Amino acid sequence: MTRGELTAELATSLGLRHEARFIVEEILGPSSGTGEVVGPDDRATIRTLAARRRAGEPLQYVLGHWAFRTLDLLVDPRVLIPRPETEQVVEIALCELDRLGVEAPVIIDAGTGSGAIALSLASELADRLPGARLWATDTSTEALAVAGANLERVRHHQEVKVLPVTFLHGSWLSPLPGALRGAVDLLVANPPYVAAEEWPELPDDVRCEPYGALVAPSGSEGTPGLADVEEVLSQAWTWLSRPGVVVVELAPHQAQAAVRLARSIGYTDVRVEKDLAQRPRALVGGAR
Numbered sequence: 659m660t661r662g663e664l665t666a667e668l669a670t671s672l673g674l675r676h677e678a679r680f681i682v683e684e685i686l687g688p689s690s691g692t693g694e695v696v697g698p699d700d701r702a703t704i705r706t707l708a709a710r711r712r713a714g715e716p717l718q719y720v721l722g723h724w725a726f727r728t729l730d731l732l733v734d735p736r737v738l739i740p741r742p743e744t745e746q747v748v749e750i751a752l753c754e755l756d757r758l759g760v761e762a763p764v765i766i767d768a769g770t771g772s773g774a775i776a777l778s779l780a781s782e783l784a785d786r787l788p789g790a791r792l793w794a795t796d797t798s799t800e801a802l803a804v805a806g807a808n809l810e811r812v813r814h815h816q817e818v819k820v821l822p823v824t825f826l827h828g829s830w831l832s833p834l835p836g837a838l839r840g841a842v843d844l845l846v847a848n849p850p851y852v853a854a855e856e857w858p859e860l861p862d863d864v865r866c867e868p869y870g871a872l873v874a875p876s877g878s879e880g881t882p883g884l885a886d887v888e889e890v891l892s893q894a895w896t897w898l899s900r901p902g903v904v905v906v907e908l909a910p911h912q913a914q915a916a917v918r919l920a921r922s923i924g925y926t927d928v929r930v931e932k933d934l935a936q937r938p939r940a941l942v943g944g945a946r
Contacts, residue, residue, distance in 0.1 A: 659701060661686060661694040668708045677717050681707045684721050716863040726774045728781060730816065731808045736800040737772040738871045743933045744848050747907045747940045748778045750931050751846045754903045754942065755787065762789030763843035766897070768830045768890055770794035771871060773805030773823070775846050777812055780821040792823045795833050801871070802827055831893045842897045847890045848907040850874040853882030881915040884908075888919055891943065895923050898945040906941045913938035 661682065668678035683689065685704050686696065696704070710720045718724040718739045723732050726740035727748060733739055755763060767776035776794035783790045796802050802825050809825075812818045826833035830847075852872045857865065864872075877884030887908050894904045904925070908916050913930040920928045925943030933939035 659696055661689065661696055664696050664701060664704060668704070672708060672711060677711060678708070680717060680721060681711065714862045714866065716866055719866065726772075727778045729774075729777060729808075729812055729818065731772050731774055731777070732804060732811060733772055734804065735866065736798070736868065737804045738848075738867050740772060740774040743939050744774060744907060745778075746931075746933045747846065747848060747905060748775055748782075750940050750942065751775075751779065751844060751905045752782065754905060755783075755844055758843055758901065758903065760843050761787065762791065763787060764838060764841055764899070765790055765792045766831065766834065766838075766842050766845045767792070767794040768845060768847040768894075769849050769871075769886075770796050770805050770825070771798075771801050771848070773808045773825075775848060776805070776823050777808055777820065779846070780823050781812060781818050784819040784821050788821070790821055792821060793826060793834060793838070794823055795826045795828055795830060797827070797829050798868075798870075799827055801868075830890055831897050834897065839897055841899050842894075843899050843902050845890075845894045845898060845902070845904045846906075847904075849886035849890050851883045851887055851907070851909045851912060855882065877915065877919065879915065879919070881912055884912050884915060884919075887912065887916055887941070891916075891920055891923055891925070891941075895925070895945065900945055902945040904941075904943045904945070906943075907939060908941055910937040910939065913941070916941045 665678050665682050669675040672678055685700050707720050718733050727745050770776050780792050812820050850872050854873055874883045875885040876882050877888045917928050920943040926946050927944040929942050930938040931940045
């Protein structure tokens, strides 16, 4: 069987030719032509991966890695799949750092998961702000294991220049060393913001991702799914330097409530930036 024939077989069974191509390339590498003959062992491996995808497992978990900005990160059911919306959150965070103008900023990624935000900042700031110091926290030891593996992957296997990142186990900002209180220049977070009542309606492949990394209770004023966004904003207020800035990803329908909440805490210059689909996605708040 040729590469082209196998790709066509998978495209028919999956209903998506681009996913068939991803799976074939994962085992065979970039195409050297559709006439390439595929051996029986590779055929069996490819068909096993396709069967996992047909059973509803996300393509990213089937492949075991996924692109995020300039990096290729390990992903599996221990962590959320990195998404384009969060790539834009990183871009917003980088712009905020430029505005702050701090030569050696202290940066926190609260709830790091796969490490996507922290490692993107660590790699993209390596030449721009080599004095930057980065910490990343998570309540899940399994997620921290993935994040640590991704740091090694980026540093050694992708040979990307990356600043050191200190990973800490704990809820949001609680595991940070006390010396950082009042000294954090930038805090970035992608907390859970899906409401529990939304969970059953999510696509099957999304419900393969960690429930606790997606779903949050209602906020104190009743907005569904806003509790963790609220907690991050509340905790960040006491850790940020003056000036400092927080960037938090949220659901579009939470934007107005999150802005009111941030202003009530004391943040200034509060706004919500849009993602690439022009949906409200990232709350930005200043501490002055």
